[in-house]
Amino acid sequence: MLVIVASRHDKAAEALVANWAAHGHSVSLLTPEDLSVVGWRHYLSSIDVGDRGESTTSSTSFSSAVVGGVAISTTGCANALDQITGVLTRLPSIFEQELLHIVPDDRAYIATEMNAFLIAWLSSLKCPVLNRPTPTYLLGPAWRPEQWVYAAAQLGIPVRPVRRQSSMSANVCAQVLEKSSVKVTVVGDRCLGEVEKTLASHARRIADAAEVDLLTVHFSSSESPAEFLGADLWTDISAPDVGDAILEYLSGGDAKC
Amino acid sequence: MLILLWGITEESPLAAVHSELTSLGIPSVFLDQRDILDTEIELSVGNILDLPVQGQIRTWYQKIDLSEITAAYLRPYDSRRLPQIAQAGVNSPAWQHAIAVDDTLMSWSEMTPAFVINRPSAMAANGSKPYQLEQIRSLGFKVPETLVTTDPEAVRSFWKLHGDIIYKSISGIRSKVSRVGIEHLERLDNVSWCPTQFQQYIPGRDYRVHVVGTEIFASEVISQADDYRYAAENDESTEIRACHLPEEVEQQCRVLAKAINLPLCGIDLRRTPGGDWYCFEVNPSPGFTYYQQFTGQPISTAIANLLAGKNRI
Numbered sequence: 001m002l003v004i005v006a007s008r009h010d011k012a013a014e015a016l017v018a019n020w021a022a023h024g025h026s027v028s029l030l031t032p033e034d035l036s037v038v039g040w041r042h043y044l045s046s047i048d049v050g051d052r053g054e055s056t057t058s059s060t061s062f063s064s065a066v067v068g069g070v071a072i073s074t075t076g077c078a079n080a081l082d083q084i085t086g087v088l089t090r091l092p093s094i095f096e097q098e099l100l101h102i103v104p105d106d107r108a109y110i111a112t113e114m115n116a117f118l119i120a121w122l123s124s125l126k127c128p129v130l131n132r133p134t135p136t137y138l139l140g141p142a143w144r145p146e147q148w149v150y151a152a153a154q155l156g157i158p159v160r161p162v163r164r165q166s167s168m169s170a171n172v173c174a175q176v177l178e179k180s181s182v183k184v185t186v187v188g189d190r191c192l193g194e195v196e197k198t199l200a201s202h203a204r205r206i207a208d209a210a211e212v213d214l215l216t217v218h219f220s221s222s223e224s225p226a227e228f229l230g231a232d233l234w235t236d237i238s239a240p241d242v243g244d245a246i247l248e249y250l251s252g253g254d255a256k257c
Numbered sequence: 258m259l260i261l262l263w264g265i266t267e268e269s270p271l272a273a274v275h276s277e278l279t280s281l282g283i284p285s286v287f288l289d290q291r292d293i294l295d296t297e298i299e300l301s302v303g304n305i306l307d308l309p310v311q312g313q314i315r316t317w318y319q320k321i322d323l324s325e326i327t328a329a330y331l332r333p334y335d336s337r338r339l340p341q342i343a344q345a346g347v348n349s350p351a352w353q354h355a356i357a358v359d360d361t362l363m364s365w366s367e368m369t370p371a372f373v374i375n376r377p378s379a380m381a382a383n384g385s386k387p388y389q390l391e392q393i394r395s396l397g398f399k400v401p402e403t404l405v406t407t408d409p410e411a412v413r414s415f416w417k418l419h420g421d422i423i424y425k426s427i428s429g430i431r432s433k434v435s436r437v438g439i440e441h442l443e444r445l446d447n448v449s450w451c452p453t454q455f456q457q458y459i460p461g462r463d464y465r466v467h468v469v470g471t472e473i474f475a476s477e478v479i480s481q482a483d484d485y486r487y488a489a490e491n492d493e494s495t496e497i498r499a500c501h502l503p504e505e506v507e508q509q510c511r512v513l514a515k516a517i518n519l520p521l522c523g524i525d526l527r528r529t530p531g532g533d534w535y536c537f538e539v540n541p542s543p544g545f546t547y548y549q550q551f552t553g554q555p556i557s558t559a560i561a562n563l564l565a566g567k568n569r570i
Contacts, residue, residue: 035407035452036450036451037407038407038409039408040405040406040407040408041404042405043402043403043404044387044391044394044400044404044405045394045400045403046394046399046400046401066407102451110450110451112428113426113427113428113430115385115428116386116388116427117385117387117405119388120385120386120387120388120405121405124391134378134381135382135389144360144364144367146300146310147364147367147368149302150310150368152303153302153303153306153309154309161303163299163300163301163302163304164300164357165298166297166358167297168294168295168297168350168351168354169297
C-alpha cells in the first residue's frame, strides 16, 4: 500500500491518489484527522529483535497505523506497517487550522504533539519515504533560502547571491524572491526539466547535500553557466511526469537522469 | 577570537558563561534580546567565493561583524514573547522585525563556520521525544519501553505488561512526567484524540550528565518525585551532588553527544537497582547552573573554554 500524507484540502494529493488507484495501485491518503482515530500503536524498545526494533515481550507489541480513517491491522503475526510500501509526504507540518475536530483551546498543543509524533513515525518506516522528515520539518530539512544558496555555493555551483536585512529605523525593502525561469525536479535519480545535463547534475548534487530524493531546483536559465536561485521541498505533483516518477520511485524503480 | 552570546543578559547560564569569558580574558560580545527593537541585522550569502556567509549586527552601542565570530553560545527566547513585542501585537512592525531578527540569526547559526553551541537543527530532535529516543537507542543506551498510541486498549495492555507506567508529552512542550494511576482509567479514552506517549516506569536513581566537549560533569539526583524538576511543588525535597560515572557510561555519553552534534548537552540517565543505565532524554540547551550551584562543578568554565577552542571533540 502506498500512502500520501497530506491535508484533506490538498487537491493535488487527492488527484494523485485517484490517478494511482485508477492504474491499479493500492494507495490511501493519510490526513491529520487520522491521528485522532483509535488504532495507532508505535512501539519503541531497547530489545532490538525485529527489524523495526520492537519488543517481543508481548504478542501485542506490533506497531499499527490508521490511514484514510481505517486501522491497518496485522495479518497473523505480520507487522501491520509492512503493508506500507512507500510514502509521499505533502505536509510541511501539522497546522492547528487542520484540527477542527479538536476543541479550539487544545488545537495548538495537539498540533505540536501530532507533528512530533509524525516525525518519529515517518522516520521509523523502512519503506521509501519522499522525503524522510527531519526534526525540523516533515518534508525534509527546513532550510531557508540562504541555506540553499550556501549549500550550492559550497558545491562550487554558480549562485545568485541572496541578502536580507531587518531594521526598525532604516528603510528596508522586503526581500523579493527571484522569479525562476527554469526548474528541475529531482525524483530519486531522475531529473525532470528541460535543462542542460550539467544543471541536472547540479540539481541532483544539491538534493544529495540536503539528503533528499524529492526536490525542485530553480536556475536562472536552462544552460550553463546558469545561476542557482533556490530550491523547494514542496513539489508540483500535478505535473504528470513528476507524479509518474514519484510512483516509480516509491515502487522501487531506479530510472536514471 | 571573538565569542558571540545571544539571549537575555541576566539569564543564569548565559550570565555564568559571560562572566567566565570575562574572567579568562576571552573577547566576547553579548547580543541582548531586549535590544531587539534597536537591533539591525544584515546577512548575505554567495557574494564572495571564499567568504560565502557575511553579516553584520548593529545595536545602539555596538557593531558586530558576523564573519569575525569564532564561536557562539545561543540561548535565545522566542523574541515574540518579549514584553515590548507582545505589547506591540501580532503582525505589528515590531512583531515582524522580531521574527526577522530571530530567523536571520538562526539562519546564520546553521551556516557559519564558527563553533556553535548549539546549532538549531541539531537541537530540534528534542522536539520529538520518540524520535530522539530512537537516536539514543541506536547509539547503544538502554531506553524505557515506549508506546505512543491513540488506542486505550493498547495502553491497558502496556500497563498490564509493565505494571507501572508514566506518560509525558511527545513534543518539546515541557510537561511534567506523571505516573499512570487508577484515577486515569476513566480518562484513558481521551488518548484517541491524539497520539499519547507512555513509558515503562524505570525505578532507580536519577543522574544528570553535562557533556561539555570532551568533559563530563555528572550529578546524582536524590529525590522521591517522579519528576524531580517539580519536586518542590509536591513538598518533596531534591538533593543534587557531584559524582563519577563508570568509565564506559561516560564514554557512551561522549559518543551520544558527538553523534547527535551537540557539543553541550544535558543527558538524563537513571541507574536501576540492578545496575542498568537507562537514558531518557538529551537536553540540547541545559540549564546547567541549577546543578552547578549544588555541586560546585566548573561547568560554566568548561563551556567558556570550549567556546575558546579547548576540549572540542
